[in-house]
Amino acid sequence: MYVAVKGGERAIDNAHAWLAEERRGDPAVTELSVAQIREQLSIAVNRVMAEGSLYDPDLAALAIKQARGDLIEAIFLIRAYRTTLPRFGASLPVDTGAMRCDRRISATFKDAPGGQVLGPTFDYTHRLLDFKLAAEGETPHAPTATPTPGPTPHIMGYLDCEGLIQQEPESDSTPPDLTREPMELPADRALRLQALTRGDEGFILSLAYSTQRGYARNHAFVGELRIGAVAVEMGIPELGFAIEIGEVVLTECETVNQFKGSKTEPPQFTRGYGLVFGQTERKAIAMALVDRALRWKELGEEDQGAPAQDEEFVLMHADNIQATGFLEHIKLPHYVDFQSELELVRKLRREAEGFATQEAAE
Amino acid sequence: MSDEFDRKAWMGLLARAPAADLDRLWARAGFAPEHSYLRPPEVGGVMVRGRAGATGAPFNLGEMTVTRCALRLADGAVGHGYVQGRGKQHAVQAAMVDALMQGPQAKEVRAAVLEPLAEAEASRRAARTAKAAATKVDFFTMVRGED
Numbered sequence: 001m002y003v004a005v006k007g008g009e010r011a012i013d014n015a016h017a018w019l020a021e022e023r024r025g026d027p028a029v030t031e032l033s034v035a036q037i038r039e040q041l042s043i044a045v046n047r048v049m050a051e052g053s054l055y056d057p058d059l060a061a062l063a064i065k066q067a068r069g070d071l072i073e074a075i076f077l078i079r080a081y082r083t084t085l086p087r088f089g090a091s092l093p094v095d096t097g098a099m100r101c102d103r104r105i106s107a108t109f110k111d112a113p114g115g116q117v118l119g120p121t122f123d124y125t126h127r128l129l130d131f132k133l134a135a136e137g138e139t140p141h142a143p144t145a146t147p148t149p150g151p152t153p154h155i156m157g158y159l160d161c162e163g164l165i166q167q168e169p170e171s172d173s174t175p176p177d178l179t180r181e182p183m184e185l186p187a188d189r190a191l192r193l194q195a196l197t198r199g200d201e202g203f204i205l206s207l208a209y210s211t212q213r214g215y216a217r218n219h220a221f222v223g224e225l226r227i228g229a230v231a232v233e234m235g236i237p238e239l240g241f242a243i244e245i246g247e248v249v250l251t252e253c254e255t256v257n258q259f260k261g262s263k264t265e266p267p268q269f270t271r272g273y274g275l276v277f278g279q280t281e282r283k284a285i286a287m288a289l290v291d292r293a294l295r296w297k298e299l300g301e302e303d304q305g306a307p308a309q310d311e312e313f314v315l316m317h318a319d320n321i322q323a324t325g326f327l328e329h330i331k332l333p334h335y336v337d338f339q340s341e342l343e344l345v346r347k348l349r350r351e352a353e354g355f356a357t358q359e360a361a362e
Numbered sequence: 363m364s365d366e367f368d369r370k371a372w373m374g375l376l377a378r379a380p381a382a383d384l385d386r387l388w389a390r391a392g393f394a395p396e397h398s399y400l401r402p403p404e405v406g407g408v409m410v411r412g413r414a415g416a417t418g419a420p421f422n423l424g425e426m427t428v429t430r431c432a433l434r435l436a437d438g439a440v441g442h443g444y445v446q447g448r449g450k451q452h453a454v455q456a457a458m459v460d461a462l463m464q465g466p467q468a469k470e471v472r473a474a475v476l477e478p479l480a481e482a483e484a485s486r487r488a489a490r491t492a493k494a495a496a497t498k499v500d501f502f503t504m505v506r507g508e509d
Binding site for chain 2: 053056088097101103120145171174191194231232236244248
């Protein structure tokens with residue numbers, strides 16, 4: 001139990017003043033601007049938006065600056081800010097098929113219509129430190145080419161046509177929202193996807209990796225991975241029609257998994273789905289694998305007792321703000337608790353010693 | 363009203379436009395219509411939804427910041443602004459453009475504000491698409507040795 005204590009105000013104020021000074025670092029070094037963070041540390045900004053569950057690059061960059069680069073602390077700041085915003089409503093579900101793709105690859109179909117577009121990727125880099133970046137260099141310029149006109153359809157659509165992949169049940173129902181009501185288990189897929197997309201990248205990554213290593217094995221191919229901007233539309237009651245209220249960059253991953261069939265389902269491919277704010281590829285792939293593992297019950301698969309199949313385990317531990325809040329609170333004053341524990345141990349020791357003396361005397 | 367810009371299209375364009383671009387064009391155009399707020403500019407959040415497997419049931423992806431504003435011009439035209447981000451001035455200017463577009467100044471507003479915004483957006487998008495196109499993979503099959 002946490003017990004309120006008084007005192008220490010001056011120490012706290014001074015600690016925060018020192019924090020501000022340390023945050024600034026050596027004043028001889030130029031101060032980092034929020035715009036610099038937004039533009040040049042964009043992958044960190046994307047992670048803070050995804051797990052902070054609020055798409056606003058400027059706010060995420062500010063949070064990273066304030067948190068001295070501690071991304072979980074930055075996510076905490078964004079989550080706290082988010083709660084102060086009045087909710088205007090919910091968007092129509094975004095159409096990722098109409099995404100303007102910066103990147104779009106498939107590990108299953110080489111000749112997918114629209115092609116394999118690598119985009120600004122770390123893939124195929126040699127992971128050697130580039131010391132040129134340590135010096136101020138020229139502005140790099142990316143080559144351009146004439147784009148081939150035409151849509152970039154979802155690759156899954158082709159398997160869908162042949163009936164070889166499990167269909168997604170169509171629905172326009174209002175999904176549950178874990179930011180409004182406490183999470184209830186068992187959760188439906190919509191609630192699981194919400195929890196996964198805002199879940200801790202490291203946690204989701206490790207769970208996904210565990211499924212690849214054999215804990216709830218479901219061999220996944222990346223059917224398609226796409227990154228790009230999609231329009232966000234919302235119905236406006238005072239207008240009586242829907243308008244675009246902006247656009248967001250998303251990463252979407254669709255996995256294709258082998259499935260031998262079950263009592264209820266024919267042999268076919270099944271799917272896992274990842275959709276995350278920003279360019280957040282690792283997270284989106286991991287989300288798709290964990291989503292697939294959690295679907296064992298609806299697909300009539302065997303419960304292997306693997307962590308990634310355990311809905312309660314996954315959903316109740318995926319949120320890094322809940323986790324860090326509970327973890328870190330144990331460092332706050334617990335003096336009264338501890339006093340009672342101390343008394344208890346002393347008492348037990350006295351009793352044990354008394355018993356031993358008594359035994360020796362006999 | 364133009365064919366290219368129906369109300370839905372211009373409101374979307376204003377929502378997506380960088381606030382600084384709209385501000386510059388608005389200031390340069392020199393429109394300063396008298397107005398009263400029906401809803402003063404207000405920052406809030408909208409829950410963005412996706413669909414499971416891209417085509418299935420909706421789920422909540424996360425929120426985005428949005429600023430909205432509603433106003434009435436002296437001639438009675440009502441304008442609404444819903445814009446991405448936390449720019450109150452952005453929302454007010456969007457609402458004024460929306461209101462003016464419904465009146466006799468529509469042609470001037472379109473030329474001074476909407477068309478330059480649309481051109482800037484199109485060129486931003488084209489530049490990205492061209493960079494993406496340059497990263498498209500051309501596969502070629504290696505000649506096998508056995509025959």
